[in-house]
Amino acid sequence: MNKHITEILDNTSLANLSENELTEIRAHVVDCASCGKAYDAARMSAAVLKSRTQAVIEPSPFFQTRVMAALREQQAAESVPAMLRLWRSAKAVVATMAVTTAALAVVSFVAPAESTPATDQSTSVYSAYSVIMDQPADEQMTYEQVLSTIYEDDDEAR
Amino acid sequence: MDLARQAQAGDESAFAEIVRRYSPRVFRVASRFFRQRSLVEEAAQEVFLKAYTQLGSFEGRGSIEGWLTRIATNTCLNMLRSAKRRPEFTVSDLSDDEQNWLEQQSGTDGSKQPSVENSVVATDLADRVLSVLSPEDQQALLMIDGEDASIKEVAEATGWSESKVKVRAFRARRKVREAMEKLLGR
Numbered sequence: 001m002n003k004h005i006t007e008i009l010d011n012t013s014l015a016n017l018s019e020n021e022l023t024e025i026r027a028h029v030v031d032c033a034s035c036g037k038a039y040d041a042a043r044m045s046a047a048v049l050k051s052r053t054q055a056v057i058e059p060s061p062f063f064q065t066r067v068m069a070a071l072r073e074q075q076a077a078e079s080v081p082a083m084l085r086l087w088r089s090a091k092a093v094v095a096t097m098a099v100t101t102a103a104l105a106v107v108s109f110v111a112p113a114e115s116t117p118a119t120d121q122s123t124s125v126y127s128a129y130s131v132i133m134d135q136p137a138d139e140q141m142t143y144e145q146v147l148s149t150i151y152e153d154d155d156e157a158r
Numbered sequence: 159m160d161l162a163r164q165a166q167a168g169d170e171s172a173f174a175e176i177v178r179r180y181s182p183r184v185f186r187v188a189s190r191f192f193r194q195r196s197l198v199e200e201a202a203q204e205v206f207l208k209a210y211t212q213l214g215s216f217e218g219r220g221s222i223e224g225w226l227t228r229i230a231t232n233t234c235l236n237m238l239r240s241a242k243r244r245p246e247f248t249v250s251d252l253s254d255d256e257q258n259w260l261e262q263q264s265g266t267d268g269s270k271q272p273s274v275e276n277s278v279v280a281t282d283l284a285d286r287v288l289s290v291l292s293p294e295d296q297q298a299l300l301m302i303d304g305e306d307a308s309i310k311e312v313a314e315a316t317g318w319s320e321s322k323v324k325v326r327a328f329r330a331r332r333k334v335r336e337a338m339e340k341l342l343g344r
Binding site for chain 1: 170173182186188189190193198199203206207210263277280281285299300304331334335336338339
């Protein structure tokens with residue numbers, strides 16, 4: 001028999017070789033040293049692989065408890081990112097609201113009160129107070145002129 | 159199936175029962191990939207956490223055990239892929255015990271299978287020759303040659319086609335045999 005048997009060895013596990021195949025292999029390795037070595041190696045490999053799969057680690061009695069604890073931990077950790085996601089989506093709305101509030105504050109408190117002259121008579125350039133107090137010394141008003149200016153202003157305000 | 163349905167409905171005690179019932183199976187799969195208890199436990203825990211989040215995808219066509227086996231196989235393969243590559247196989251690293259074991263076994267009658275009495279040494283040798291394989295090839299070879307699984311069973315556990323399993327097993331068997339020949343011929 002001239003055909004080398006390495007292909008038979010590699011094609012299937014030794015345990016699954018038929019009796020005919022085993023007879024063929026044994027007959028061949030008597031005269032073929034390289035195939036004999038290959039057959040020896042295949043037998044060793046099969047043995048150590050069997051041994052390797054027998055080395056099974058069993059679960060400890062606490063394994064179930066540990067998994068359930070890890071599961072709860074994972075669920076708790078997942079709830080934090082959910083809050084973060086909510087914040088991220090709300091961030092744009094909150095930012096827009098903040099900008100709007102700031103703009104309104106600027107308009108309301110910082111910008112000159114030109115739009116509401118009648119409501120701030122003490123500082124308005126057109127108020128009775130300013131008309132009377134800002135007049136030059138050489139153009140002093142008479143008492144009647146002062147009174148009529150004040151009443152005129154009050155009437156306008158009403 | 160009832161357990162899976164209850165767990166899908168949010169019943170935590172049903173899921174706890176799944177963990178209790180199928181953890182030996184998941185540990186068996188993880189033990190194929192890892193020998194350290196801590197790594198096997200880490201992998202098994204990862205498997206059940208994944209299973210919980212993927213409960214909705216379990217349609218009940220197959221068994222829970224088959225479904226978990228597949229998750230376990232893929233989880234362990236991913237863990238191995240992301241781990242550092244193992245050191246290359248070298249003959250000079252053989253311990254005295256390993257050398258003795260090989261010498262004893264190679265002298266036995268070729269018609270008998272070598273003994274696996276000294277399982278720690280044999281397991282160490284297995285890891286040594288398996289280190290020449292990719293995690294996927296290791297998986298295929300250990301299931302078929304180590305556990306006598308059929309090509310179909312490996313295909314179901316891994317999600318690979320049957321022809322892919324055959325090719326992987328053939329290639330892995332040859333590489334392992336060649337690695338063992340090097341050890342024997344040192």
